[in-house]
Amino acid sequence: MLATFYKILIGTTLVGITTGIVGCFTLLNKQSLLGDTIAHATLPGLTGMFLIILQKSYALLLFAAATTGLLGAFCVHFITHNTKLKKDAALGIVLSTFFGIGVMFLTMIQKLPTAHQAGIDKFLFGQAATLLHSDIITLMIIAGIVITTIIALWKELKIISFNPAYAQAIGLPVAKIHAVLTCLIVLTVIIGLQTVGLILMSSFLIAPAAAARQWTNKLQIMVWLSVGLSLVATTTGTIISCNYPHVPTGPAIVIIATTITLVSIIIAPNCFVTGKAQQL
């Protein structure tokens, strides 16, 4: 029992760290809902790959998920830049269409005679207890790639998030770095897939970063704070979920994280965020 708990804890911790970091940059770049769309876009990759290979080879499934997730992000970019549709419509179209393809594959899987198909739908809400030792190693490697990339590109990401026009003026490859950020979002979503599921991924990317933003306007502090708050939420959520078997891990963490964010918004001093209130 304890081994299972530690497995789940490692899984959710990895999710917490990566979403805490990457979420800061998506929040600052105003791309919060892109994570949600990418998460939903991974479903056709998971279910489609399973239809092809008919076994739960973790690495292949995740690779397919990453591919369709990236494809979804590319479609959003294409629609936004090549048609008069705005980003919200592009996100909605890609999210629902890709998810619809995934659902079609899922119903095809459910009609198969093999017994192995139980578990593909666990990617919707996550089930960290079924992680194998090798799976955890894979997730750690992916998390390592995310963290290393962020550290390597820290200065560029910082300028681009706060002042993209200046960044372009001094010759930084803004578009390429946005593409890298999108890839990092995809990798982060992949880590979250089996531990907390894809439905709730948007909250993981938004809540800790939003909470941290209320307390500081320095990027480095924001990222550390975001990771810290994220880990508080993931650890508490995991402990609660393991002690009360009917409480699934993903939702538990989301509730705690969102509460932390709401409390932060209410009690944090006003000096750090002076956004203009939007008018209708």
Place this chain on the structure above:
Amino acid sequence: MNIMYLQLLLISIVTALACVLPGNFLILRGASLISDALSHAILFGIVVTFLIVQDIHSPWIFLGAIISGIATITITEALTKSGKLNHDAAIGLTFPFLFSIAVILINLFANNVHLDTDAILVGELAFAPFYKLYIFGNDCGPVALWAMSIILCINIACISYFYKELQLTIFDPIYAQTMRYQPRLFHYFLMILTSITIIQAFHITGTILVISFIVTPAATAYLLTTKLHEMIILSCLFAIITVLAGFLIAHNINSSIAGSITVANGLLFFIIILIKKSRLTSIK
């Protein structure tokens, strides 16, 4: 082609039309993802009301769902207006929170009931013809068809009656305000219409695919015209076409109907983009 199949088809067409009408206005307002938020929040309303009244077919559930839809919009607006969070982040924060509470409540208290998470996500269109409406013991057809038709009529009526106001507040909110038409009021009105539609549609399409019904045909129509009434007519036409196409797909590969319609929506959108791009390059 038996009668049940025809009923399914009819339900789907009525649902698609009911969804696409508010969808046009949502796209123009830039609020497409509110439909995502609403559909998750409505689940929350349904679950909480169900736990109170303990009857899945109770009319209170409808009321509870609308209230939770309005609550979501209000919370999101409040968060955005405070200036502390931008609009996207506010949406992405609120609906998973409510959805998570709903999922935990289902797992804790309603595990053996009709609220199966799979069905919620993908709907159970295939079972709709089995729930029939009996008036004085006569089989008047599926409940879903009646309910959705009523909602379609409500949508048509509301949008026709308030057509000018909706048009004004969406395209020129500042001028509308000087003419004393509050954009805020019509924003909420549109959200309530959308919520009502989603509440009924989601039994049929599930939480996530309803977004496709609402957003995609309208978006496809938006690509082809700049006139609002043309856009609405085109989107209705596209909705009907993709329902038929979806049925063909689902029938031939034996797959989820709502999923197939969604994919058909996406394919039509993609085809229209390709046509537009090829026209643009050939003009050179």
